[in-house]
Amino acid sequence: NAGVTQTPKFQVLKTGQSMTLQCAQDMNHEYMSWYRQDPGMGLRLIHYSVGAGITDQGEVPNGYNVSRSTTEDFPLRLLSAAPSQTSVYFCASGRTSGGSTDTQYFGPGTRLTVL
Amino acid sequence: GNSVTQMEGPVTLSEEAFLTINCTYTATGYPSLFWYVQYPGEGLQLLLKATKADDKGSNKGFEATYRKETTSFHLEKGSVQVSDSAVYFCALSDKKTGGSYIPTFGRGTSLIVHP
Numbered sequence: 001n002a003g004v005t006q007t008p009k010f011q012v013l014k015t016g017q018s019m020t021l022q023c024a025q026d027m028n029h030e031y032m033s034w035y036r037q038d039p040g041m042g043l044r045l046i047h048y049s050v051g052a053g054i055t056d057q058g059e060v061p062n063g064y065n066v067s068r069s070t071t072e073d074f075p076l077r078l079l080s081a082a083p084s085q086t087s088v089y090f091c092a093s094g095r096t097s098g099g100s101t102d103t104q105y106f107g108p109g110t111r112l113t114v115l
Numbered sequence: 116g117n118s119v120t121q122m123e124g125p126v127t128l129s130e131e132a133f134l135t136i137n138c139t140y141t142a143t144g145y146p147s148l149f150w151y152v153q154y155p156g157e158g159l160q161l162l163l164k165a166t167k168a169d170d171k172g173s174n175k176g177f178e179a180t181y182r183k184e185t186t187s188f189h190l191e192k193g194s195v196q197v198s199d200s201a202v203y204f205c206a207l208s209d210k211k212t213g214g215s216y217i218p219t220f221g222r223g224t225s226l227i228v229h230p
Contacts, residue, residue: 004158031216042222043159043204050216058217090158094218100208101216103149106158 001026006091006107013081013114021076021110023091029105030096032074033058034066036087037109043090049074050096081114088112117142121205121221128195128228136190136224138179138205146207148172148181148188153202153223162190162203200228 007022025032033048045058049068063085065077074093078085089110094101122137140146147166151159163172168183177192188205205221 033217043220045217048217092159096216098210099216100144100147100210101218102147102208103161103164104151104159104206104218106151106160108158109156 004107025093029093119221124225134192144209149206151204
């Protein structure tokens with residue numbers, strides 16, 4: 001199993017550009033999520049999904065869109081990049097059971113810089 | 116709502132010293148508790164977990180006991196190594212009926228081990 005994969009590993013954007021961060025998992029997990037990690041801020045949840053066709057907003061969703069057309073893939077779209085979106089982005093997945101999630105499996109991260 | 120509180124870092128120790136990282140939680144249901152570790156430049160990975168009161172999770176010399184009476188899940192290791200230098204995250208997943216799927220993470224505690 002490859003686990004959770006993310007591409008690209010690094011990205012530099014100019015203000016106003018758009019891009020998609022890719023995330024895929026091969027563990028057939030229902031739950032997938034996107035976090036951003038900034039110094040001193042811990043992990044902040046952007047969006048999450050509990051299955052194909054179902055997505056919802058997390059703590060900091062503004063400026064980001066997601067879709068979940070398959071169980072495996074959960075891309076994150078930056079609509080119009082801003083310097084405030086400079087961060088490290090992590091995708092995670094996990095099994096669901098009884099209304100909660102089990103162990104979260106994280107990807108290696110995408111380091112994004114917006115100039 | 117649910118919350119996880121970790122001791123602030125960084126925690127700085129000499130090699131072979133005893134480690135404790137405190138974690139307390141609040142939850143409305145019956146949570147599973149987790150410790151994740153993040154090495155520099157990587158995503159989070161599961162270190163250990165416990166699913167019910169009085170369970171002890173252990174891995175790589177680290178231990179944590181689920182204490183329902185004190186709502187705590189403190190991480191301990193008897194003799195740390197330089198290679199243990201990382202950021203440690205305490206987390207919970209609430210199994211309350213009708214509860215949110217979203218796991219709750221602490222802010223993370225940085226551990227620095229000197230030779």
